Amino acid sequence: MKKIRVGLGSCGIAAGGLKVWEFLQAEQANLAPGVEIQKTGCIGMCHHEPLLDILEDDERVYTYGGVTPEKAQEIIDWHLSGQGSLEKYLVSSSQQPNDYIKPQLRIVLRNCGVIDPESLDDYRRQGGYKALAKALKSMSPDEVLAEIKISGLRGRGGAGFPTWFKWNSTRMEESQPKYVVCNADEGDPGAFMDRSVLESDPHSVLEGMIIAGYVIGAANGIIYCRAEYPLAIKNLQTAIAAARENALLGENIMDTGFSFDIRIKQGAGAFVCGEETALIASLEGERGMPRLKPPFPSQRGYWGQPTSINNVETFANVAWILEHGGSAFAAIGTEASKGTKVFALAGKIKKGGLVEVPMGMSLKEIIFTIGGGIKDDHEFKAVQMGGPSGGCIPGHLLDTPVDYQSITSTGAFMGSGGMIVLDETACMVDMARYFLDFTQKESCGKCVQCRIGSKRLLEILESICAGEGKAGDIELLEEMALQVQSASLCGLGQGAPNPILTTLRYFRDEYEAHINDKNCPAKHCKHLITYTIDAERCKGCGICVRKCPVNCITGAKKEVHHIDQEKCIKCGTCLDVCPGKFAAVLVN
Amino acid sequence: MNCCCQNKKTETNQGTHTDIDLRLMDEVINHHRGEKGSLITVLQKVQDIYGYLPMPVLKEISLKMGLKPAQVYGTATFYTQFRLKPVGKYLILLCQGTACHVNGSERIETALAEELKIKPGETTDDGLFTLDSAACLGCCSLAPVMMINGQAYGPLNSEKATRIIRDIYAAEHLKAGEKI
Incomplete structure (x- = not known):
């Protein structure tokens, strides 16, 4: 045995990975003397966390899931006894990758879950900083730019703007100083791609930024990272310090005469700061309110100077492109969407986590082959893409390939990569209400249509969910949605009505059922449902009586229980606690 | 929430404010004074010291950093990370x-x-x-x-x-x- 790796990304830690790590640290001498124990980031199989890898001397890698300190001991003992892999806990191996890993193509995530994110040497062993050396020592900035142009790389933050074009327009500006900004303000609820890259492979982002600085002629880089990502910030700080010590950042990088440095600026929790002009305002210490474009940030950005702002995932692609050539990248994907895209699969899915697939793969393959289908074998209803500015794509469009154009044509939006799977228990009116609630809270208030319009849209949706919808509400929603879209300055307002418009397009009947029949077909909306106890099934065990937080359930032991509808707050506790073999709580 | 221009009223409303030692943040302020665009960083560091941002603290930041009270209060209330009230254990x-x-x-x-x-x-x-x-x-x-x-x-x-x-x-x- 050569090495033992423990996955310690945020989700690994949340699932209990630290306990395994601490156990291995303490017991190493007894367990596996001489074997290196290493921490690593996230391999993407969040549904199997905590994960443990065993690297054998023949370079084979065995990945185990759901590991506890006891299981770790069992696995290690088994391997050391020379019996091969311990099948009962094995989830994947380098010889036989499972269905989750096999269809993936990992460029951005190439090192995630493989290297120790705190080790520069580890990154270098995987070929790290070779692309930087190649660029600085043997290519002119124009040649690097040409390579990026050939690759067809487009911004991974959502809008899909060609990266070379952004870099070029910043490069063409004469004013100095110029800035490279990495947008790590990943704010879409349900999206955690950038966090994982920053936590698991911070050097790949730094390398991309340094190359960008070389192309556009900038000496300063800033990473604007959410304060909610403490581990990402810590690993970035470690990486920046190591890069400085090794002449990869700072004055005279690799003795080439090129100087570039990077600092981190922590965001303070405002979704709108993902918009690039709002991000600049926030970097300048102001409230994060968007500014009118043009001038574009590439002309006048941070402190009025030329600034190129790119997303984490975009930067993580750059070194790979320079190392393998732009045409190798362009060979992956579709005609207009090149390369791969990382998605965060979550919601009602069996195997949630991070996946990276070539552009053009169908939604069906991602959700059913990689993700393993719907949790508890429920029925697929829709997939929500693009965060609060995105939309819900229904089942009959599951063959849609994931590329910028195809996703946009469904009314949804590629966005940064959140993919939330919904089953038949999701109410589509409530989904629209949920997203409007989010955008309405996050609206910065600058544009009237967004500030007030999103609030009015939310009020209408709330009344529909409360069973108080009236005739004409749907038409009013549609009319106002178009106004908010057309009269808002930034993507937040322009995209805010999208969740309403796509659910109206594909699930109009649900709106009509709420308004006309006062019925929530998905049995979700609190005001339109009641919890009752099925007299035939109830065995009078008393669990729900004891657990009900408002004491609204009555009934003696071994007698059928009863819910007082006047007192019931519809929290659903009774449904959660009623033993599965009885399943006596009904939702109507 | 009261605006900081009426903060006399605020101080009487919330008795705990009299216990606040404004000197605790001197180091942070001195480090960032005169640094363009540092307000958010200052607010983050000061919140780490007090656990939240009491009104007298915001007023002190505006005085010492030479910023308008409205800008400090506006920024502190714009971002969800900042709290103007203390939090529970x-x-x-x-x-x-x-x-x-x-x-x-x-x-x-x-x-x-x-x-x-x-x-x-x-x-x-x-x-x-x-x-x-x-x-x-x-x-x-x-x-x-x-x-x-x-x-x-x-x-x-x-x-x-x-x-x-x-x-x-x-x-x-x-x-x-x-x-x-």
Whole structure:
């Protein structure tokens, strides 16, 4: 045995990975003397966390899931006894990758879950900083730019703007100083791609930024990272310090005469700061309110100077492109969407986590082959893409390939990569209400249509969910949605009505059922449902009586229980606690 | 929330403000004074010192940094990270992410609010719990999730969430009992 790796990304830690790590640290001498124990980031199989890898001397890698300190001991003992892999806990191996890993193509995530994110040497062993050396020592900035142009790389933050074009327009500006900004303000609820890259492979982002600085002629880089990502910030700080010590950042990088440095600026929790002009305002210490474009940030950005702002995932692609050539990248994907895209699969899915697939793969393959289908074998209803500015794509469009154009044509939006799977228990009116609630809270208030319009849209949706919808509400929603879209300055307002418009397009009947029949077909909306106890099934065990937080359930032991509808707050506790073999709580 | 231009009124309203030692933040202010665009960083560091941003502190920042009170107050209220009120010993962040929403986070909020007898955003009278929400904690595969003082709990249902709170409450009271 050569090495033992423990996955310690945020989700690994949340699932209990630290306990395994601490156990291995303490017991190493007894367990596996001489074997290196290493921490690593996230391999993407969040549904199997905590994960443990065993690297054998023949370079084979065995990945185990759901590991506890006891299981770790069992696995290690088994391997050391020379019996091969311990099948009962094995989830994947380098010889036989499972269905989750096999269809993936990992460029951005190439090192995630493989290297120790705190080790520069580890990154270098995987070929790290070779692309930087190649660029600085043997290519002119124009040649690097040409390579990026050939690759067809487009911004991974959502809008899909060609990266070379952004870099070029910043490069063409004469004013100095110029800035490279990495947008790590990943704010879409349900999206955690950038966090994982920053936590698991911070050097790949730094390398991309340094190359960008070389192309556009900038000496300063800033990473604007959410304060909610403490581990990402810590690993970035470690990486920046190591890069400085090794002449990869700072004055005279690799003795080439090129100087570039990077600092981190922590965001303070405002979704709108993902918009690039709002991000600049926030970097300048102001409230994060968007500014009118043009001038574009590439002309006048941070402190009025030329600034190129790119997303984490975009930067993580750059070194790979320079190392393998732009045409190798362009060979992956579709005609207009090149390369791969990382998605965060979550919601009602069996195997949630991070996946990276070539552009053009169908939604069906991602959700059913990689993700393993719907949790508890429920029925697929829709997939929500693009965060609060995105939309819900229904089942009959599951063959849609994931590329910028195809996703946009469904009314949804590629966005940064959140993919939330919904089953038949999701109410589509409530989904629209949920997203409007989010955008309405996050609206910065600058544009009237967004500030007030999103609030009015939310009020209408709330009344529909409360069973108080009236005739004409749907038409009013549609009319106002178009106004908010057309009269808002930034993507937040322009995209805010999208969740309403796509659910109206594909699930109009649900709106009509709420308004006309006062019925929530998905049995979700609190005001339109009641919890009752099925007299035939109830065995009078008393669990729900004891657990009900408002004491609204009555009934003696071994007698059928009863819910007082006047007192019931519809929290659903009774449904959660009623033993599965009885399943006596009904939702109507 | 009172505006800082009326902060005399605020100070009388909230007696705790008289206990605030404004000198604690001198180092932060001196380090960043004159640095363009440093207001958010200053607010973050000062909040780390006091646990929240009391009104006299905001006023002091504006005086010492040479910024208009409206700019300091405007920035402090724009970002969700900044708190103008103290938080309880246990800060419960209930994830509002999409994955948590579709897995029933709303029901958990209802159950916790009922258990603690407070509304989201409020602190219990004994100063033990603050119930708040976060846009997304990023542990989507553990949905629905809550985080209490940095530790993530999931997947939850109403009953599990209530039990976690009751356990903390019981442990706190046991500790207090032992001291006596």
